[in-house]
Amino acid sequence: MQQYLQSWAGRATTRAVETVVLHSTDDNPFPGTHARVLARGYGCSYGDVCLPVDAAVLCTELRRIRSFDTETGIICAEAGLQLGDLVALTIPHGWTLPVLPGIGSVSIGGAIANDIHGKSHHWAGTFGRWVRRFELLRSDGRVECSPSVNTDLFCATIGGLGLTGIITWAELELVRCPSPWMECRHVPFRSLEEYAACVEQSEKEYEYVVAWCDLSNRGKVTGIIHAARFCEQPADRQMQGSKRAAIEHLPRLPFGVFTRPTVWLGNRLRHLVHRMRAESIEYYHTVLFPFNGIPWNHLFGRRGFFQLHAVLPAPGYIDAATALLKVLWESNVPLPLCVLKNFSSLQSPGILSFPIPGMSIAIDIPNTSRAHEALQTIIAEIVERGGRIYPAKDALMGPEQFQRMYPLWHQVERLRDPRCCSEFWQRVTKLT
Amino acid sequence: MIGKSILIVGATSAIARHAARALLPAYQHFVLAARNHAQLAEFAAQLSGLGAGSVHTLGYDAAHDINRDLIAEAKELLGELPDTVLIAHGLLPTDEESWRTVETIENVFRTNTISVFALCAQVSRHFEHRGHGILAVISSVAADRGRMSNFLYAASKAALDVFLDGLRLQWQSRSPALHVLTIKPGFVRTPMTAHLRRTPLAVSAERVGTSIARLILRQSSGRRYIPWWWRPIMTIVANLPDWVLRQVKV
Numbered sequence: 001m002q003q004y005l006q007s008w009a010g011r012a013t014t015r016a017v018e019t020v021v022l023h024s025t026d027d028n029p030f031p032g033t034h035a036r037v038l039a040r041g042y043g044c045s046y047g048d049v050c051l052p053v054d055a056a057v058l059c060t061e062l063r064r065i066r067s068f069d070t071e072t073g074i075i076c077a078e079a080g081l082q083l084g085d086l087v088a089l090t091i092p093h094g095w096t097l098p099v100l101p102g103i104g105s106v107s108i109g110g111a112i113a114n115d116i117h118g119k120s121h122h123w124a125g126t127f128g129r130w131v132r133r134f135e136l137l138r139s140d141g142r143v144e145c146s147p148s149v150n151t152d153l154f155c156a157t158i159g160g161l162g163l164t165g166i167i168t169w170a171e172l173e174l175v176r177c178p179s180p181w182m183e184c185r186h187v188p189f190r191s192l193e194e195y196a197a198c199v200e201q202s203e204k205e206y207e208y209v210v211a212w213c214d215l216s217n218r219g220k221v222t223g224i225i226h227a228a229r230f231c232e233q234p235a236d237r238q239m240q241g242s243k244r245a246a247i248e249h250l251p252r253l254p255f256g257v258f259t260r261p262t263v264w265l266g267n268r269l270r271h272l273v274h275r276m277r278a279e280s281i282e283y284y285h286t287v288l289f290p291f292n293g294i295p296w297n298h299l300f301g302r303r304g305f306f307q308l309h310a311v312l313p314a315p316g317y318i319d320a321a322t323a324l325l326k327v328l329w330e331s332n333v334p335l336p337l338c339v340l341k342n343f344s345s346l347q348s349p350g351i352l353s354f355p356i357p358g359m360s361i362a363i364d365i366p367n368t369s370r371a372h373e374a375l376q377t378i379i380a381e382i383v384e385r386g387g388r389i390y391p392a393k394d395a396l397m398g399p400e401q402f403q404r405m406y407p408l409w410h411q412v413e414r415l416r417d418p419r420c421c422s423e424f425w426q427r428v429t430k431l432t
Numbered sequence: 433m434i435g436k437s438i439l440i441v442g443a444t445s446a447i448a449r450h451a452a453r454a455l456l457p458a459y460q461h462f463v464l465a466a467r468n469h470a471q472l473a474e475f476a477a478q479l480s481g482l483g484a485g486s487v488h489t490l491g492y493d494a495a496h497d498i499n500r501d502l503i504a505e506a507k508e509l510l511g512e513l514p515d516t517v518l519i520a521h522g523l524l525p526t527d528e529e530s531w532r533t534v535e536t537i538e539n540v541f542r543t544n545t546i547s548v549f550a551l552c553a554q555v556s557r558h559f560e561h562r563g564h565g566i567l568a569v570i571s572s573v574a575a576d577r578g579r580m581s582n583f584l585y586a587a588s589k590a591a592l593d594v595f596l597d598g599l600r601l602q603w604q605s606r607s608p609a610l611h612v613l614t615i616k617p618g619f620v621r622t623p624m625t626a627h628l629r630r631t632p633l634a635v636s637a638e639r640v641g642t643s644i645a646r647l648i649l650r651q652s653s654g655r656r657y658i659p660w661w662w663r664p665i666m667t668i669v670a671n672l673p674d675w676v677l678r679q680v681k682v
Contacts, residue, residue, distance in 0.1 A: 023481070024481070024483070025481065061482065061483075062483075063456060063457045063482070063483040064457075064482075064483035065434060065435070065457065065460065065483070065485060068434045070434070078483065081457060081483075085457045085458060086457075088458055089434050089435050089457065089458070089460070090434070093434065
């Protein structure tokens with residue numbers, strides 16, 4: 001079927017592409033023609049890494065659990081299973097994924113291909129560190145990869161943006177959790193310096209730490225550090241299902257709701273809510289998947305939005321962040337969301353893995369020409385300072401910039417399946 | 433056993449098929465009960481192909497197997513009680529005048545009402561003992577008001593609604609983890625309604641099936657209309673005077 005595919009942030013393929021649904025029993029999904037394909041899950045990547053050039057292989061029907069050992073916490077599942085569904089199955093048995101993104105609809109294959117990180121980076125590192133082995137479907141057959149077998153392909157696939165083939169299943173390591181309930185603490189901060197001091201303390205005590213920032217007052221960064229850890233089952237709480245809001249199915253709005261006044265108002269409300277409670281006990285769902293049930297991407301309207309997601313290297317990340325925010329404030333764009341997270345020095349096996357020690361900053365910006373210009377300036381600045389941009393979120397960086405940030409990209413290009421390509425890879429490597 | 437388990441009675445109906453598909457992957461273990469063995473086997477194979485952990489089938493004819501303890505049979509197949517029971521079978525008489533024969537009356541009530549009451553009683557016995565579980569039963573919006581057409585069907589479903597209301601109160605007084613969900617779909621395009629005139633209010637079986645799955649996953653209870661706008665419509669229809677319904681002949 002020919003269709004236009006969209007990324008999470010609203011960018012669409014430049015032309016209609018062929019889509020094929022892959023089933024577990026199917027043999028070779030590479031169509032008879034010489035089309036270049038790309039595995040695709042639920043389209044949760046913001047930029048063009050999830051947009052194919054000629055054809056997309058949809059892995060959404062690969063949702064089988066192949067095996068699960070409740071003693072050792074090793075699960076083998078097909079790549080199209082969503083991480084939210086996976087933890088819903090394992091948490092009743094006392095096991096959870098160590099690395100979870102902010103939205104549960106990410107597939108296992110996507111999590112490996114983008115080597116995702118989460119609120120637990122300070123002890124768990126990236127998703128790729130918990131992958132024991134997986135199967136790749138390449139144009140020349142099936143290959144099983146693990147840290148000891150086909151090591152180079154294993155390392156190229158983790159963070160490999162789906163270019164080395166189609167991941168069909170993966171074996172993952174889980175960690176223990178005593179119950180589905182989490183103890184949360186919300187610590188306010190009034191400057192980036194204060195953030196840096198508080199976050200270190202929180203990371204010592206809590207497993208999941210992330211900071212939300214309010215950028216609506218020019219020149220001033222305030223926010224709240226959300227820290228959480230799994231706790232024993234509280235006596236007064238009942239096990240409950242996922243309570244999703246009814247607005248989940250809101251279609252993409254014809255206009256964006258975020259302007260500087262509405263963002264200011266929203267941030268005030270959020271501060272107010274958290275001033276009333278510094279500590280709470282919540283179901284894992286509300287803590288780990290804050291975006292589930294909110295059609296956040298649809299609130300930006302037809303033009304979509306950009307997410308600037310960069311890591312600023314460890315010494316001097318406060319200066320870098322201040323410089324970057326100054327550019328954004330001067331361009332007068334609304335900044336509805338800003339999330340901070342510190343990255344530890346834990347290494348990922350992935351060659352193109354994004355995290356380096358330092359501070360990760362993610363800012364959502366509605367798509368306007370002013371935002372476009374400001375982002376170009378910021379990306380250039382980040383490259384100069386030795387930082388990195390996250391390919392999964394990027395829409396703007398140029399080939400020189402990408403190749404300076406990820407000097408090892410040649411290794412992935414060498415192992416890339418000649419029949420796999422994405423719009424992103426075409427852009428940053430200038431391939432045609 | 434990883435994942436939840438469900439017993440679906442009337443599993444080959446279009447709505448139940450879509451609901452079962454949408455319950456994956458949170459639900460991994462399925463016991464499917466239905467009358468048509470061939471369709472049942474075909475659907476079971478399809479469901480395992482989609483990634484279900486285990487799929488069992490049971491031959492069951494609602495009109496005749498009233499005395500069978502289906503829950504105990506499901507327990508034997510699964511090794512434990514199912515977390516959820518979805519009752520989806522139903523009979524809609526095709527002939528408008530058929531309510532005049534005792535045979536049809538008995539057939540409709542045995543299928544739509546008595547067999548469901550019997551199943552509910554069995555489910556109750558097992559679930560109340562265990563302390564948690566979801567019982568979801570497909571009723572109909574038609575049950576809210578007798579109309580000129582199909583009122584035998586409406587009456588059989590109305591009895592069901594009232595029975596489930598009572599059961600819900602009973603269960604709620606025992607444990608907050610026992611849920612009775614009365615699902616009231618509006619006009620759905622399914623094989624059962626293929627002979628009826630099409631209306632603009634009709635929705636697809638897929639939409640109803642996924643909504644049912646969502647309600648079950650959210651552990652909702654109460655009378656739930658699908659789509660939700662049938663609730664205000666039926667509130668109005670239920671309160672219309674007779675002469676209006678006589679005039680519009682719906």
